[in-house]
Amino acid sequence: MTDAVDPPKARRPNTRLEEVARAAGVSKSTVSRVINGEPYVSSRAREAVHQAIGKLGYSPNQAARTLAGSRANCIAMVVSEQGSRVLNDPFFAGVLRGVHAELAGKRVQLVLMMSKEGDEQDLVNYLCGGHVDGVLVISLHGQDPLPRTLADAGLPTVVCGRPLGAGGVPYVDSDNFNGAMEAARYLVARGHKRIGTIAGPRDMAVGMDRLSGWKRGLSQARVDTGLVAYGDFTPESGAAAMADLLQQAPDLDAVFVGADIMALGALQTLHAHGKRVPDDVAVVGFDDLMIASTAVPPLTTIRQDVEQLGRTMTWRLMAELAGEENLPPFLLLPTAMVTRSSA
Amino acid sequence: MTDAVDPPKARRPNTRLEEVARAAGVSKSTVSRVINGEPYVSSRAREAVHQAIGKLGYSPNQAARTLAGSRANCIAMVVSEQGSRVLNDPFFAGVLRGVHAELAGKRVQLVLMMSKEGDEQDLVNYLCGGHVDGVLVISLHGQDPLPRTLADAGLPTVVCGRPLGAGGVPYVDSDNFNGAMEAARYLVARGHKRIGTIAGPRDMAVGMDRLSGWKRGLSQARVDTGLVAYGDFTPESGAAAMADLLQQAPDLDAVFVGADIMALGALQTLHAHGKRVPDDVAVVGFDDLMIASTAVPPLTTIRQDVEQLGRTMTWRLMAELAGEENLPPFLLLPTAMVTRSSA
DNA sequence: CCAAAACCTGGGAGCGCTCCCAGAACGTTC
DNA sequence: GAACGTTCTGGGAGCGCTCCCAGGTTTTGG
Numbered sequence: 001m002t003d004a005v006d007p008p009k010a011r012r013p014n015t016r017l018e019e020v021a022r023a024a025g026v027s028k029s030t031v032s033r034v035i036n037g038e039p040y041v042s043s044r045a046r047e048a049v050h051q052a053i054g055k056l057g058y059s060p061n062q063a064a065r066t067l068a069g070s071r072a073n074c075i076a077m078v079v080s081e082q083g084s085r086v087l088n089d090p091f092f093a094g095v096l097r098g099v100h101a102e103l104a105g106k107r108v109q110l111v112l113m114m115s116k117e118g119d120e121q122d123l124v125n126y127l128c129g130g131h132v133d134g135v136l137v138i139s140l141h142g143q144d145p146l147p148r149t150l151a152d153a154g155l156p157t158v159v160c161g162r163p164l165g166a167g168g169v170p171y172v173d174s175d176n177f178n179g180a181m182e183a184a185r186y187l188v189a190r191g192h193k194r195i196g197t198i199a200g201p202r203d204m205a206v207g208m209d210r211l212s213g214w215k216r217g218l219s220q221a222r223v224d225t226g227l228v229a230y231g232d233f234t235p236e237s238g239a240a241a242m243a244d245l246l247q248q249a250p251d252l253d254a255v256f257v258g259a260d261i262m263a264l265g266a267l268q269t270l271h272a273h274g275k276r277v278p279d280d281v282a283v284v285g286f287d288d289l290m291i292a293s294t295a296v297p298p299l300t301t302i303r304q305d306v307e308q309l310g311r312t313m314t315w316r317l318m319a320e321l322a323g324e325e326n327l328p329p330f331l332l333l334p335t336a337m338v339t340r341s342s343a
Numbered sequence: 344m345t346d347a348v349d350p351p352k353a354r355r356p357n358t359r360l361e362e363v364a365r366a367a368g369v370s371k372s373t374v375s376r377v378i379n380g381e382p383y384v385s386s387r388a389r390e391a392v393h394q395a396i397g398k399l400g401y402s403p404n405q406a407a408r409t410l411a412g413s414r415a416n417c418i419a420m421v422v423s424e425q426g427s428r429v430l431n432d433p434f435f436a437g438v439l440r441g442v443h444a445e446l447a448g449k450r451v452q453l454v455l456m457m458s459k460e461g462d463e464q465d466l467v468n469y470l471c472g473g474h475v476d477g478v479l480v481i482s483l484h485g486q487d488p489l490p491r492t493l494a495d496a497g498l499p500t501v502v503c504g505r506p507l508g509a510g511g512v513p514y515v516d517s518d519n520f521n522g523a524m525e526a527a528r529y530l531v532a533r534g535h536k537r538i539g540t541i542a543g544p545r546d547m548a549v550g551m552d553r554l555s556g557w558k559r560g561l562s563q564a565r566v567d568t569g570l571v572a573y574g575d576f577t578p579e580s581g582a583a584a585m586a587d588l589l590q591q592a593p594d595l596d597a598v599f600v601g602a603d604i605m606a607l608g609a610l611q612t613l614h615a616h617g618k619r620v621p622d623d624v625a626v627v628g629f630d631d632l633m634i635a636s637t638a639v640p641p642l643t644t645i646r647q648d649v650e651q652l653g654r655t656m657t658w659r660l661m662a663e664l665a666g667e668e669n670l671p672p673f674l675l676l677p678t679a680m681v682t683r684s685s686a
Numbered sequence: 687c688c689a690a691a692a693c694c695t696g697g698g699a700g701c702g703c704t705c706c707c708a709g710a711a712c713g714t715t716c
Numbered sequence: 717g718a719a720c721g722t723t724c725t726g727g728g729a730g731c732g733c734t735c736c737c738a739g740g741t742t743t744t745g746g
Contacts, residue, residue, distance in 0.1 A: 014473050016732060027696045032734060040694055059465075059472035063409035064732035067701045072406070074454075093435050100457050111454050114443050122402075129402040130357050235637040264637035271639065294578045294607040296614065296639040359702060370726045375704060383724055407702035410731045 015056045023052035035060060062109070066131075074109040075317060076132040078123070078146070080139050090289050091306050092138070095160060098310020099136065106318065108133075115146065128153045134317045139163065141203055156320045158313045162205040162330070170320075172313045172331045174304035176209035176286075177216070179335030183256045183284045183302050184217025186337060192254035192282060196227035198241040198266060200258045210258040210286060227252065231262045238262025242269035253281055254343065260285040260292045260301055267295060267342075282343035298340035308333055358399045366395035378403060405452070409474075417452045418660060419475040421466070421489070423482050433632050434649050435481070438503060441653020442479065449661070451476075458489065471496045477660045482506065484546055499663045501656045505548040505673070513663075515656045515674045517647035519552035519629075520559070522678030526599045526627045526645050527560025529680060535597035535625060539570035541584040541609060543601045553601040553629060570595065574605045581605025585612035596624055597686065603628040603635045603644055610638060610685075625686035641683035651676055 021031045026045050033041045034049040052058070066072045077099060079092070103110060111132065115123050127135055127150060134156035137147050143165035150157045151169045159171040187195050197214045200207025207230075215225045229244040231237030238257060242265065245252060257263035263285035267277060275281045277297055285292055288303035312331055319327055364374045369388050376384045377392040395401070409415045420442060422435065446453060454475065458466050470478055470493060477499035480490050486508035493500045494512045502514040530538050540557045543550025550573075558568045572587040574580030581600060585608065588595060600606035606628035610620060618624045620640055628635055631646035655674055662670055 014732090018732080028733085029696055029735085030694085033695095036734085040692090042694065045694085057464075057468050059468040059474075061410070061472065061732050062474050063406045063415070064701090065734075066406035067404070067410050067703085068732075068734040069701085070734085090433065090436075093433075096455070097457075100455070104459060109454050110456075111452050112439070112443070113453075114440075116447060125400055125402040129404070131402075131405050235633070261633075264634070268637060268639070290578070290604075291607070291634050291637075294611060294634075296611070357702090361702080371703085372705085372726055373724085376725095379704085383722095385724065388724085404702050407731090408704075410733085411702075411704040412731085413704090 014061070015058045017058075017060065020049065020052045020056060020058050023056060024048040072131055072133050073107055074111060074132050075134045075136065075314075075321075076111050076113055076127060077136045077138065078113045078115060078127070080115045080141070080144060080146070091287070094306030095138065095310035095313075098307035098312075099314045100310075101307070102311040102314035102318070108318075120146070124149055124153075128155055133321050134158070136160065136313050136317060143203065156317060158317045158320075160309060160313055162209065164203070164205050168329070170316060170327070170329055172309055172316060172333070173205070173209075174309065175332040175335055176206055176304075177213035179286065179302040179304065179337075180210040180213030180256065180258070181217035182213075182335070182337055183286070184214045185221070186300075187254045187256065187282060187284060187343065188218065188221040188223055190254075190282065190343070193223070194227070194249055194252045195223060195254045195256065196229070196245040196249060196252050198229050198231050198238055198245065198255060198257045198262055200262075201230065201232050207258060214256050214258075231259075231265075233259050233261055235261055235265035235268070238265030239269045240265070242266035243273075246270075246273055246275075254283070255281060256284045256286075258286050260287040260289045260295075260299060263299055263301070263342075264291065264295060267299075278341065278343050284343045288338050292338070293340065295342070297342050300340045300343040301338050303336045303338045305333060357404070358401045360401075360403070363392065363395045363399060363401050366399060367391040415474055415476050416450055417454060417475050418446075418477045418479065418657075418664075419454050419456055419470060420479045420481065421456045421458060421470070423458045423484070423487060423489070434630070437649030438481065438653035438656075441650035441655075442657045443653075444650070445654040445657035445661070451661075463489070467492055467496075471498055476664050477501075479503065479656050479660060480506075486546065499660060501660045501663075503652060503656055505552065507546065507548050511672070513659060513670070513672055515652055515659060515676070516548075516552075517652065518675040518678055519549055519647075520556035522629065522645040522647065522680075523553040523556030523599065523601070524560035525556075525678070525680055526629070527557045528564070529643075530597045530599065530625060530627060530686065531561065531564040531566055533597075533625065533686070536566070537570070537592055537595045538566060538597045538599065539572070539588045539592060539595050541572050541574050541581055541588065541598060541600045541605055543605075544573065544575050550601060557599050557601075574602075574608075576602050576604055578604055578608035578611075581608030582612045583608070585609035586616075589613075589616055589618075597626070598624060599627045599629075601629050603630040603632045603638075603642060606642055606644070606685075607634065607638060610642075621684065621686050627686045631681050635681070636683065638685070640685050643683045643686040644681050646679045646681045648676060 017028055017031055021028045025048060030041060030045050031049050034046050062073060135150055136158055138160045139146060147157055147159045147163050147166040147169040157169055159169055162171055162173045163169060195218060199211040218225045227245060227249055229241035231241040257266050263283055266283060270277055270281055277283055285299045285301035288301045292299040292301045360371055360374055364371045368391060373384060373388050374392050377389050405416060478493055479501055481503045482489060490500055490502045490506050490509040490512040500512055502512055505514055505516045506512055538561060542554040561568045570588060570592055572584035574584040600609050606626055613620055613624055620626055628642045628644035631644045635642040635644045
């Protein structure tokens with residue numbers, strides 16, 4: 001479809017608020033009120049302004065708005081560089097999509113920043129310098145001081161995933177504990193007796209929460225929780241951890257892997273050892289990435305809604321910016337079990 | 344320093360240019376010159392200014408710079424919404440990482456926008472409204488008029504992937520043609536006789552270029568190029584296309600899949616039909632996503648460097664913004680064959 | 687019927703920076 | 717020493733908007 005977006009307007013002569021005012025036969029102030037949806041504007045004036053805006057293709061100059069007003073109309077999404085490597089990419093893209101979906105219609109821009117080694121001070125200066133109204137932090141290695149610093153500086157901040165070192169900073173996370181517990185219970189209910197787990201790094205809350213949930217699920221059923229190996233959210237580490245587990249307990253008959261991406265590696269190791277999945281060893285993952293359904297065999301896993309994670313973070317931040325009070329200090333999103341063939 | 348009670352959520356006591364000037368004992372103008380690296384500043388003054396900046400933790404107000412100056416110090420990355428669904432996420436994240444890497448150290452912000460259905464005019468108004476100095480477009484469905492519109496409006500624009508409907512707009516792409524040709528030649532060299540392909544959608548250059556390259560590779564070796572099925576860059580479509588191919592030619596002994604993500608689906612179908620890979624049917628993918636190495640069996644594929652794609656786009660845009668002339672109208676990045684077990 | 691309250695409107699002072707211009711301080715050359 | 721660069725410096729006029737204030741017009745209430 002060749003949907004014609006309007007004729008290109010010359011770039012230099014930018015229509016200004018004043019021209020809209022003249023065209024609509026009102027004052028600058030009134031135009032400003034209309035644009036900002038303020039009350040106390042007659043419907044006649046409002047109508048005239050809207051028409052003028054449409055005709056002139058007016059788009060307010062953000063820089064001027066920011067400078068004159070007290071808001072930047074802009075929020076930042078900060079991703080730690082380690083994060084961008086460690087974190088599996090689909091996660092990031094999903095969150096981003098959610099953030100954008102939630103921002104739709106709001107006149108708020110999203111600027112993206114990645115913290116770099118040694119750059120932290122610049123980043124903090126920038127963020128606290130009034131260029132943004134709030135920050136969404138996607139921080140992964142647990143003890144990142146950034147959220148704390150920003151929050152202490154009075155900048156509204158929401159973190160993605162429970163921060164280990166920033167108590168008191170609002171965060172949004174999937175309910176990793178209960179999700180993992182459900183996985184454990186499922187395996188127990190299916191009659192598995194010797195159940196191991198491949199957990200994420202000890203310095204990430206997501207890894208620890210899933211480990212805790214798994215332990216709780218097993219111990220409630222009086223199943224041994226000693227069979228633990230660790231990975232770092234890469235397929236390779238998953239493969240190595242699986243080998244480790246197999247050595248610890250050759251009679252292992254099920255494994256809960258704290259991330260699909262590691263489960264892929266685990267599947268390879270299992271295959272290499274001649275173990276059939278799920279007949280010899282059942283496998284349950286976590287995340288429900290696209291690849292979970294195309295794994296061989298398709299992976300039973302705990303789904304987390306990453307897009308919803310992004311949406312919720314944004315909602316929480318925008319609510320705070322709107323001055324809402326008594327907002328929840330954290331939000332946990334439910335997970336859901338997705339049963340395929342691997343367990 | 345008056346240590347009065349700092350009222351919460353009071354206006355940010357932002358250090359301004361003027362304060363730096365006072366602290367350094369020079370004028371605003373001189374501080375501005377130092378910040379912008381202009382000549383005609385004595386080293387004594389420059390030194391004093393740098394010290395003052397460091398001591399006060401000064402960070403220039405971008406809004407004011409934009410408003411006063413002619414540049415926005417900001418570039419936009421526009422992703423079409425369809426794109427965010429169609430395009431596999433790792434691709435997007437990789438490009439983004441490259442963009443950021445290339446921007447490091449430059450005082451340029453990156454704002455992210457997604458075009459939404461019906462939103463096009465707003466988007467164009469915003470982008471052409473002087474809020475950004477240039478645009479990186481990640482557009483997927485071929486005939487997107489956006490790049491053309493932006494370029495016609497005089498806004499420096501670089502597109503990711505050869506645009507079908509925007510001749511003349513600078514773009515950066517992987518060398519899909521030669522990559523696919525290499526895959527075809529490889530299969531021929533390995534003695535395969537009956538070679539099919541699963542191509543991407545006909546309205547995307549990436550799909551067509553890979554198809555063309557494959558055809559060229561086969562026809563040079565006088566192998567039949569009639570065995571073609573189409574998918575849409577999802578695993579499901581890959582699985583369906585593979586089934587189609589198998590029906591067309593039960594004696595097929597190799598297939599080039601125009602995207603790893605579709606290859607995953609193809610692998611499933613092959614498995615379901617009892618075909619061994621690579622013994623019965625060899626499979627070569629394209630992209631070399633992380634999942635290629637964890638597929639069963641690990642996928643032989645053509646690697647494209649998505650991060651480099653992002654870097655190159657950004658470099659091209661920044662060069663244009665810097666006023667460089669006679670820049671190449673397009674840039675093709677080389678691909679590389681990665682041999683694993685599937686072929 | 688008049689005062690108070692609720693609505694609507696326009697004027698104008700900045701927000702913090704860049705950039706132009708005028709001029710000072712220093713050579714250099716005839 | 718006059719006449720010119722060349723290097724450096726400060727002053728000040730905006731950039732396009734928001735927000736405060738003062739003043740008009742209507743509605744409400746006693």
